[in-house]
Amino acid sequence: MKITKEEAQEMLSDERFPRSGKYDPQWVLANQMGPNALWLTESLCGRMTLEPGMRVLDMGCGMAMSSIFLAKEYGVRVWANDLWISAADNHKRIVEAGLEDLVTPVRAEAHSLLYEHDYFDAAISVDSFHYYGTSDTYLSYFTSFLKPDAQVGIASPGLIKDFEGDLPTYLTEEDDRGDSFWEPKEHWSFHTANWWRNHWEHTGVVSIEHAAAMKDGWSIWLKFDEVAVAAAEPMPLLGPPDQNTGNALRADRGEYLGIIEINARVRE
Template identity: 35%
Template sequence: MELATAPLTEAWVRTACRPLEAARHPILAQRTRREIYDDGRWMAPGGLLLAERLADALQLQPGDRVLDLGCGRGQSTVFFATRCGVDVISLDLWIPASERLAAAAMAGVADRVTALQGDIARGVPVEAGSLDAIVCLQAFHCFGTARWLLRYLTSLLKPGGRLAIAQGCFRQEIEDLPPLFRATDGWNAEYAKYHSAGWWQRHFEANGALTVRVAMEIPDGDVLWEDDVLYRGDRAGWSPQFLERSGWLIRQIVHGRTAEPSLTHCLVMGEKPTGLRADGSGWAKCGDPS
């Protein structure tokens, strides 16, 4: 039956989607699904699993100064502050700072978290050359394809500081999306900004002057999408409303198992060369339209 028109049922989705295996992801043996996905409050697939991969790649040190960009409800902010002992500036556009501060206080790390609400394109009150790392989970495509913004972010890093992203992407760079990917509820605009790990690597190097240390498809990056569907379906009791609401995404995920493009996840980390001036002078200022 045509994927675009096959009626979706719980049984169909369970056959089509694979759960993540604990044998391949040790965090699944240590935490419940509820903890990994914070009771469904993470806004995109991966949850703690992606946060842990970023923390491992970055090897953050206690006391490091980190910007958590597009942090959503702040689970990643709390995770980095508690697990790594870093000081986090937590910036998000939609989610109020008060919600993230409350989450930090609940976790006992309010003194390590500065929560801000705003658009990164309007800048962030952080001195140039002052950050050890910028992390971004499931949000970089929203703003990070702009060349000037990448240069602005680089200007905020200390020499040797790192910018690391973990997020949904396509495995392949694709010019024309098949019709199945156009029939969405608005997300199609976002797909225009979805790119492969290799594309992000080139963008980091060419437009951010960063030395890329990691650019990879996350192992089981495609299964992260499928596991997320299974978790959210279970939470929703596989109601007709859930299947109706999520049908377009489920079909796109399943499409990728046998045809291009395939939705997966990537991790890309670039380092600011130590030869660049720490104060960021000579780098783009916020709002530079180039």
């Protein structure tokens, strides 16, 4: 890490996320794959009721930081499901955290799940659902693994409002390596809170309890990105963070970019 642990701790401390502040900053930065997974999980869980022993599916958990957080903070049993990160890799982190009795790592594609139906009491997805969950039928498939009345929480980067006309140039301008913030293959799955609300409501399988952009989400995302860039800790699969995310967020200042959060319950 290019900054000291104390500097990272100071930069990451945020009174909005007291539980996340207890975690080793080096661990958080070494396992980051986007906006701080702990902050997003803590925010989602603030609107959920999680009791020890509940079965929770953590879909697209990446390096399983959110799964470890759920087990440590709430005593729930977690299935840490990811595609790009292997179960063996996540198992190492789970054992290091002393949580092998509570967290089970699983490598599975989001459309090929082998869980029992009506199995989970809750499911969360952090910075992940937009990669696989935007089709009209996915929510019904996903919730088939959850019990009636189970809680669902997703937090993902998304849009504050839809674009009118062309994308702002600050999203598409290329750096000296030819990379830009906006990658068409990924970012057209960014949507507004209202888009998610309508998309989920018309399926009839959940009741929406909350669908909104996180307050100051862009600045929370930027704050974490700035620590990640200063620490220059390589991101899993991607290498050191570049300046594109920070530049886009600083230019946008929350006009289009933000963090979208949805909490819902599976209908009986």
